[in-house]
Amino acid sequence: MRPLAQSETALSIVAPLAVGVAVVLIWELACRIANIPVFLLPKPSDIAGKLANDWPDLLQVTPIVAIAPLIIILVKNTQVALTVCATVVAIFPIISNTTLGLRSVDPGLINLFRMNRASRWQTLWRLRIPSALPYFFGGLRISSGLALIGSVVAEFVAGTGGRSAGLAYEILQSGFQLDIPRMFAALLLITLAGVALFAAMMGLSRLALGQWHESEIGVET
């Protein structure tokens, strides 16, 4: 009886999958053969391509409140789970800003590097990365605030209790217990953490760009 049961389970998985694949294949083929314009019905391959290209945007538009419970279930260690949540929210401005920076290089300098037969690596290290630094630090500043939001939301959802309870959980608990002074204290501390993070990013940016970039020099000449 066992083999039959097993094959039945297998069938119950394989059959729907096969139908699904068949549908997608027919969809793809029909679109190709009938030459259906993309704006009416895009081919599955078009959609997959878009998905593969735009994954950072996907990350960006997925609300952290919605995804936090999933992350907390998937990741065993709560601390790590909270860090993952904060990272998911914070990473996007850094990625998009840095990409923009890597592309915004003075074309004259690109030509200069080409004239001097610079390798791709040399161009990246000596030209693209320094050019991208101001953008990267801009992203870092935005992300420092977002990371805090991410971790607070994640902690609301995770509801870590006990000794490792964070400030966000304190706020939640104070709400339940109507312990308003305690809530204000936690709020104040979170705000301070945000300010400290932001100041740290400003300091880093000043350290890296202070000598040369307009944003850090200000109007002096």
Add this chain to the structure above:
Amino acid sequence: MVEILSAEKIFPNGTRALAPIELTVAGGEFLTLIGPSGCGKSTLLKLIANLIEPSDGRIFWWSGEFRKVAASGRSLAFVFQDPTLMPWARVEANVRLPLDLAGVAKADSRGRVLQALARVGLEGFARDYPRQLSGGMKMRVSIARSLVTEPDLLLMDEPFGALDEFTRNRLDGDLVRLWWERRLTIVFVTHSIYEAVFLSTRVVVMGAQPGRICKVMPIDEPHPRGEAFRNSPRFAEYCRALSATLAEVSQAVTPTR
């Protein structure tokens, strides 16, 4: 030194930037390309720099292909219209860039960088950032960067076009002295008649639609040239002749619609 054999350039959008051109750049000369806007003088310079390739015709560098230039130990340098300095790097690092990219050891390059800076009169500014310098000084840094590799051929695309006339005259004077002392070969693009006459041993007058060479005018005056030449009646004569030629060339291409 560089031979251009009926090279022409047609851009992908169909614009005919250069009609087939014949031109030879001889060693040790100061050749200036002048002409109205859109006459293809910058395009010609980029062809010589191998920044773009001709659509047809051939160009030889020291009787060979461009890819053999590096192996033969010769080099070209290009000075752009803007100083194109890296704002995050000090003056010395900017000047050292071509050596760094070629893999020259820091110990060797240091002396050469200081020497190049001394040649353009910027000895005391090695540790400054580009933003601390004036427009003219930035251009000097750019020239020092092109000299640091001791190029056999120096290509300059309107390098002083954005500077005020006083600064431009001073830099012209320094450039022509440098060319004379170092026995450089320079191909120079400019809009300015005075600059062309003052600097060159040969002026190539170009016309537009399509870009072509209309006339080659030698400037047979002794070197080193200085303020005395600029104020001489011979200078004025050359300018008048060049100006007349340019007017003729521009007239010939009165737009027809």
